[in-house]
Amino acid sequence: MDCWQEINGNIIIELPVDFNIKANLGYLERNKNECMFEVENEIITRVIVIGETRTLVKIHVNKFNQIIVQFLKDSRPNNQSERAEVAQYIREWFDLDRDLTPFYKMAKADPLLKGPVEEFFGLRVIGVPDLFEALCWGVLGQQINLAFAYRLKRQFVEKFGDSINWNGRNYWVFPTYEQIAQLTPADLADIKMTLKKSEYIIGIAQLMASGELSKEKLLRMDSLKEAEKSLIKIRGIGPWTANYVLMRCLRFTSAYPIDDVGLHNAIKHITGSAKKPAKEELLKLSVRWEGWQAYATFYLWRVLY
Known part of the structure; x- marks a missing residue:
């Protein structure tokens, strides 16, 4: 457009x-x-x-x-x-x-989403357009809290990325997959992530450098399910990371990181429940939010983060 x-x-x-x-x-x-x-x-x-x-x-x-x-x-x-x-x-x-009219129509009538869309009306799912950056962010964020994930990302970017200096400040460029593909886990040793995460990130970079993995290839796939399966085959990418990337980089509005702790905590907070929602409840919500699961998740995240 x-x-x-x-x-x-x-x-x-x-x-x-x-x-x-x-x-x-x-x-x-x-x-x-x-x-x-x-x-x-x-x-x-x-x-x-x-x-x-x-x-x-x-x-x-x-x-x-x-x-x-x-x-x-x-x-x-x-x-x-x-x-x-x-x-x-x-x-x-x-x-x-993206025309959000259908999402807002659905959300305003939804007991869980009604409050968040009123409070954060006008919010968009803010993307990570670069596939390598989105995958790295997904891997870095696995099984740790958000604040620690941000610290790891900063260490990774400042060690391997480039920057433009302006007015005494550095504005960073995310490291390229070509560059990271040349490294070994030992090169990442002083970043406080696990050895496994270092291996995953280098492996992803190598897949992208070889042309096996690309944003264009994933977008050409017939469905979200096919793109999800293709991502899950990659070492270090499970359903949560795959759906995170499908949502924030590949822009599938029906991507649904069903195992996301932030999503569970937001639902607990809104419903006043003592325990996290069961898988069956999350699947029912997915049906209720059909076609807009990514937007529903993003708005619920904002309740707590």
Whole structure:
């Protein structure tokens, strides 16, 4: 969808009427250890990589409900198709091409979702458009709390990633799979993750470097189930990680990380139950939320995180 224009060298992106930047910034600012972007005074600063081109951008929303993208440090691409890709990256990051009308209609009538959609109305499932980054984040986050996962990600990015320095600060670029594919677990030893996680991440990088695994291949698959099966075959990726990636990178709105602790805790919190929901209850909810399980999960996460 070509909903952008250029004025005075800035990219202007039209936003859906039901987009609320405050709701999205609330999610983006949830952990001070986030290293892939910075939020200050409702302005996001981050690097966006398009092929070999690295652009450093400031992103904010104006009073006309438009995203303004300003290029910093002479990083504006000369090539118009690359600027179009920057606009598309932001559209994908905030899932802007999705019509949420059916989701809101369903959620407002749902006893579990009614409160969260009222409180966080305008929130989108914020994506991780790069497959390698999404898979690494999924693996890093396995069986540990969110704060520790953020610390591990920062250590990994600062050790192996590149950065653009601007105004005395480093803005990081996630390590590439080509680079990580060359490493051994010993190279990751001073990052406080398990040996197994180091092996998984290097294995994923090698699959991507060989071309066996790619975002394009997964998106060409016929169904969510087929993409999920393909991901679960990879060492270190179970159903939770697969659905996390299907939801945040591949954009399947019916992806459902049914084993997610955050999802269980949010349901417990809303229902006032003493114990976590049983599998049967979670499956019933999945039927109730048919087609929108990823959005339902994302809104429930916001209740606690």
